Amino acid sequence: MTESLDRDARHTARMQRKKALMDEKIAQAQEEYGLLLVLGGNGKGKSSSAFGMVARALGHGMKVGVVQFIKGGMPTGEEVFFRRFPDEVRYHVMGEGYTWDTQDRQRDIEKAQAAWAAARTLLDDDSIGLVVLDELNIALKHGYLDLQAVLADLAVRPLMQHVVVTGRGAQPEMIEAADTVTEMTLVKHAFKAGVKAQKGVEY
Amino acid sequence: MTESLDRDARHTARMQRKKALMDEKIAQAQEEYGLLLVLGGNGKGKSSSAFGMVARALGHGMKVGVVQFIKGGMPTGEEVFFRRFPDEVRYHVMGEGYTWDTQDRQRDIEKAQAAWAAARTLLDDDSIGLVVLDELNIALKHGYLDLQAVLADLAVRPLMQHVVVTGRGAQPEMIEAADTVTEMTLVKHAFKAGVKAQKGVEY
Structure with a gap:
């Protein structure tokens, strides 16, 4: 009950802030609030862009939370690197410690929901700036998570907290909720079939 | 003379490797070599994507070099962060220590060329993986650097070294030379005029 009131209050504050900006016709408003950024498309650079923002935020002394909604196998370079800074980066990977069986949809859903629970703790912590x-977007596209519940949790996050959502196939409601949407489009990929994914640039 | 021969030899090695991939019709080649990635377009995420790759590469134990072809003012978050690791990241910013006067084109050119000299030392060092x-692209668009000289230096870099070039308005020859080109397209930017550039996500 208390939690719910708190969430409502935060939602109202966010909506009021947005409305205030709109009302001013945003001419020279120069307001600040936490942005929801969506990075989609088929090109490279969605996740790496998010991790570049992590580096940026850390450079500004912010704390950062990361949840990777991917099936954990080998840790990626970004995971190895950012886990060096446990006081500054809270890092979660979906399905940690499990052997994935992609044939088991129910299990995928459970892991996605556990990952979302980790995300909620971050979205509920105003000491975390990003x-x-x-x-x-992939977890939502597969229907592993309830879109409306996810959007509701995003809407009640701390007012100054930035969120970056990545992945192909963003839902229209996610795009609607976002402040900024960038589409990464592949313009050229030489030897697409022949050059394997390479360490340092692709994972 | 020796340097020039060395450059020629490396250029030949790179071209042979590329040709070999082509000749195999790249079916399942699974070859590895250092990629040239170009990140362009008007959307967000070009530079941040490059800095995410820096984090990735560091996670894989690679050394990294960075040259920012921008007019230095306040250090960006990524600069502050990555300068924490001087043994792993060699970081250069164009025009360091200078007060920029954008009216002085000749001085801009000098600074860009000094930055390119720093880039060349990185492109000449096979201990640097990225x-x-x-x-x-901006420095090239403004004509601060000679495009052919830049492309020649890129072509003779160590075979396994990855390079990421960012910025709007990539020259056609740069796109032609690239292995991968991604265009970041702005799909939505709420309150574009009203919300100022924000710490942690935009700089």
Whole structure:
């Protein structure tokens, strides 16, 4: 009950802030509030862009939370690197410690929901200035998570907290909720079939 | 003379490797070599994507070089952060220590050329696995650097070294030379005029 009131209050504050900006015709408003950024498309650079923002935020002394909605196998370079800074970066990977069986949809859903629970703790913590929800769009596209519940949790996050959501196939409601949407488009990919994914640039 | 021969030899090695891939019709080649990635377009995420790759590369134990072809003012978050690791990241910013006067084109050219000299030392060092040339496309677009000289230096870099070039308005020859080109397109930017550039996500 208290939690729910608190969420309502935060939602109202966010909506009021947005409305105030709109009402001013945003001419020279120069307001600040936490942005929801969506990075989609088929090109490279969605996740790496999010991780670049992590580096940026850390450079500004912010704390950062990361949840990777991907099936954990080998840790990626970004995971190895950012886990060096446990006081500054809270890092979660979906399905940690499990052997994935992609044939078991129910299990995928359970892991996605556990990952979302981790995301919620980050979205509920106003000491965290930036939250990266890497490949969340994929989890939503597969129906592993309830879109309306996810959007509701995003809407009640702390007013100054930035969130970056990545992944192909963003839902229209996610795009609607976002402040900024960038589409990464592949313009050229030489030897697409022949050059394997390479360490340092692709994972 | 020796340097020139060395450059020729490396250029030949790179071209042979590329040709070999082509000749195999790249079916399942699974070859590895250092990629030239170009990140362009008007959307967000070009530079941040490059800096995410820096984090990735560091996670894989690679050394990284960065040259930012922008006029230095306040250090960006990524600069503050990555300068924490001087043994792993060699970081250069164009025009360091200078007060910029954008009216002085000749001085801009000198600074860009000094930055390119720093880039060349990175492109000549095979202990560096990834080189980021942030906003190089802008310096080329303004004619601060000679495009053919830049492309020649890129072509003779160590075979396994990755290079990421960012910035709007990539020259056609740069796109032609690239292995991968991604265009960041702005799909939505709420309150574009009203919300100022924000710490942690935009700088």
